[in-house]
Amino acid sequence: MTSARTRPAPLRGQTFSGTRIGEWIDVTAHHDPTGTCFVTPAGRSTFAEVRDRVRLVAGGLQALGVRRGDRVALLATDSVEYVEALLALLKIGAVAVPLNFRLSRPEIRTLLEAAQATTILVGDRYVADVQAVRPELEYLDTLIGLEDSPGTLPYSEVRSTTLEEVRVDDEDIVAVAFTSGTTGLPKGVMQSHRMWKTMCTNAVLEYRFLRGEFRYSASPLYHVAGFALVLKAIARGSASLLLPQWDPAALLPWFRAGLTDVFLVPTMINALVRQPGVSKEDFASLRSVFYGAAPMTPALLLRAMELMDCDFYNGFGAGTEAGMQSVLTPEDHLRALDGAPHLLESVGRPGWNIDIQIWDDRCQELPVGEVGEIVSRSDMVMSGYLGSPEKTAEVVVNGWFRGGDLGRFDEEGYLYLAGRKNDMIIRGGENVYPVEIETVLAEFPGLVECAVVGVPDEFWGESVRAHVVLAENTAAGPAELTAFCAERMARYKVPTEFRLHGGALPKNASGKILRRLLRGDGT
Incomplete structure (x- = not known):
């Protein structure tokens, strides 16, 4: 292949490493x-x-x-x-x-x-x-x-x-x-x-990859979570199942064929456990489930743990830009079942050799318990945005990556998410975190999935709107959803509008709900 044009300059550094x-x-x-x-x-x-x-x-x-x-x-x-x-x-x-x-x-x-x-x-x-x-x-x-x-x-x-x-x-x-x-x-x-x-080494350590496993990642190969998990399996000496695209019905027989470990986004777990005729016997060979990329409601997590009956890992991070940040281990999940259910709302503690802090808008660390922006420092932080030094400088500050996720630490060092910084709703001066409302709504009988967004309001500045998918034959509507929320949270957090969807909420290929489409702002 030749070209008369000048090629773009190679993207490379200077330090030689003997392991490739x-x-x-x-x-x-x-x-x-x-x-x-x-x-x-x-x-x-x-x-x-x-x-x-x-x-x-x-x-x-x-x-x-x-x-x-x-x-x-x-x-x-x-x-x-x-x-x-x-x-x-x-x-x-x-x-x-x-x-x-x-x-x-x-x-x-x-x-x-x-x-x-x-x-x-x-x-x-x-x-x-x-x-x-x-x-x-x-x-x-x-x-x-x-x-x-x-x-x-x-x-x-x-x-x-x-x-x-x-x-x-x-x-x-x-x-x-x-x-x-x-x-x-x-x-x-x-x-x-x-x-x-570093991403591969950390994951092999934290998620306890073993030789001879049979693994599947529902994340597509173009996404960092997809190819990285296949690469980790190669490095560790394990088999990887490759399917053209995510399809819960097509995947289920492979569990019966001996899958030992899987990575699934919560929306995918939800689809899998709802497959007709699914039972514990389908997952007899399953050793672990690694979930992440989006929040998992405790209600869905408990259902999956009961059905799949294996080790569960929750991995949180900014995979594309900063890799894994925190891990909720199988021992944490078991502890949650043994009297500490609040841990199922957590995304765990910082992973190996990863420093995490909670910052305010002035890049100052906040005390334990206060909500702020989650920032991390590790060898997994990206080298920058291609051709965009200004955007890089906005998110990488003295080696710390600012991903725009909000959260807080508890006294034991567990991290709890509070949504995205640009998803936070400010209603009449009060901060409203969508993930808190979504966790409550997840307990509503017959709820399949939901997403909460902020919309402009002339009086309050922003109001809370919930987009909800209910199971077929669920005899409920906005009035029942409003009453359910009003009994479980402060009045200012209760959605002022519920929009019922007949099908699934819009998602990208990684399984994340596209809130911008729900807001209707296109941003």
């Missing part, structure tokens, strides 16, 4: 060549088979001219080929730019332009979109079809037995991940080799 993420598949394959690496509905791949294919793809990309620091986009649903392409990029020091497969055509063009991607690996259903915007993109030279689509360079031909070893430093950027855009335009998060190594 791109070698993890080689190490595991050396010690366990016949062990299962990937499982799909079509079959299984061993660590040795994956290692050999990754090396061929890495060599093929180098033969096309992809070099250390070049930015290579990926746009496809989950597959073995997707993971192997990511592993190949890690091996040659290129910068992966995984894109949300739900993007519209204009969004694809905007992000490819922002990333200055020189190459894209694309799934069949998105080829037409990329081809349509390609003439508008200055840097994009090569389209590789992951499914050998017409009009693309077939992925099956991107192979070479010649592979040049590449030095990757800890501060080299290995990925530019665009934020989900739930509260505004996506930003390109520059993720370093240091950040990825």
